[in-house]
Amino acid sequence: MRCTSCAESHNRERRIQYARQYYADNYPRRPEVYTCGACGLEFGWKARGGNPPRNCLSCTTANLRQRQNARNRAATTARRPVVFTCVICGEARPVARHGQIPVCCRDCRPEYARRAEQARRDANALPPTVWRTTCLGCGKTIEQIGRNGNFRKRCPSCAERAWKQQSQQWLKDRPEIRRVKNRNNKRNRRLARRDPASEKFTDIEIYERDGWVCGICKQPVDRTLIFPNLWSVSLDHVIPLVRGGKHRRDNVQCAHWLCNSRKTYRLESEMNQLRRRSKTIVTFVE
Known part of the structure; x- marks a missing residue:
């Protein structure tokens, strides 16, 4: 016969011994050192429950990251369109697997950039205004519509006359060029009278x-x-x-x-x- 305290301690020791024997029979102790199946390095593992590890922690993490990236790429590829339509030439072109979906093809990039720059200038340009001024040649009033203050100072006829005068003065200041030009013009007129099929x-x-x-x-x-x-x-x-x-x-x-x-x-x-x-x-x- 035992007293109450001794009976409780005796029962507790029996339960502990039974639990140890149960775990020793059903869950045998595994080795604490394993070999990684991917890199071949040895690593420690003290857990008893569950399946034994196949790879080390670094290889397992890399494998999980690789599978997650593959799932992400597959999901992204499924959402991306296969072809896109160029906004300049209107032709259908294939889309790359990665990167931003283009708006125009490679051949039309200069034209697309030119249109974008022109649109930016039009957006920043001042609204057209009506401007009246006096022609510097004939004195007539010129009424014209323009942007950013780019207006003519002469009417078309006076501007053409001024351009001719500047050209003639430029040739007068350069007699050697004027001589060559006159000789070429004289020869072209003479050959045109002789043979109309002559080239210029x-x-x-x-x-x-x-x-x-x-x-x-x-x-x-x-x-x-x-x-x-x-x-x-x-x-x-x-x-x-x-x-x-x-x-x-x-x-x-x-x-x-x-x-x-x-x-x-x-x-x-x-x-x-x-x-x-x-x-x-x-x-x-x-």
């Missing part, structure tokens, strides 16, 4: 096309020299006009003034014969 072009256009290389002697031409220098640049007709040639781009070439004057009305084949004959004569004399 400038000498500089032909010189730049040929790279400032003489088509007769195949030597470079100094563009700084001007007539009457013998090695200045001139325009040569491959087939002379007196031999039936046409004033067209395919029948003209760049040439030295001296080479062009020596060629005169001859053809290229005749010039080659003349060169061979001169070489033969020089060899015979020697």
Whole structure:
């Protein structure tokens, strides 16, 4: 027989011993060190209940983050449209998997930027106003509507007359340019009367096309020299006009003034014969 206090302590010890035996039989002690199946490192795990871990904590967290990102991408891809319509050309273009959905295609970006800039300027521009002023040329009253104070000071006829005067004064101050322009105009009028099918072009256009290389002697031409220098640049007709040639781009070439004057009305084949004959004569004399 036991007293009440001893009986309670005895029963408590029996319950503890029974619980220990029960957990030892049904939940055997697991090893405290495991090997990660992903990275192969060893890690500790003291919990008894539940399934044993397969990976370490860092690999498990990385796997969960990867699966969550995959679910997010799948949900985002499902919500994104497959194609978009360009606001400039109206064509349907594919949409990338990530990033912002574009408004226009790559080829139309300059035009889209230009329209956006024009819309911004129109939004910030002042409202159109009516402005009346006196023409500086004829003295008439000009009434015009504009924005931001950009108004004409002359009527159209006076503005055209002033522009012509400025152009003529500019040519008077530069006699070498005026001389070339007058020569080109005179030649174009003369050739137009002779052959209506002749083409209109400038000498500089032909010189730049040929790279400032003489088509007769195949030597470079100094563009700084001007007539009457013998090695200045001139325009040569491959087939002379007196031999039936046409004033067209395919029948003209760049040439030295001296080479062009020596060629005169001859053809290229005749010039080659003349060169061979001169070489033969020089060899015979020697």
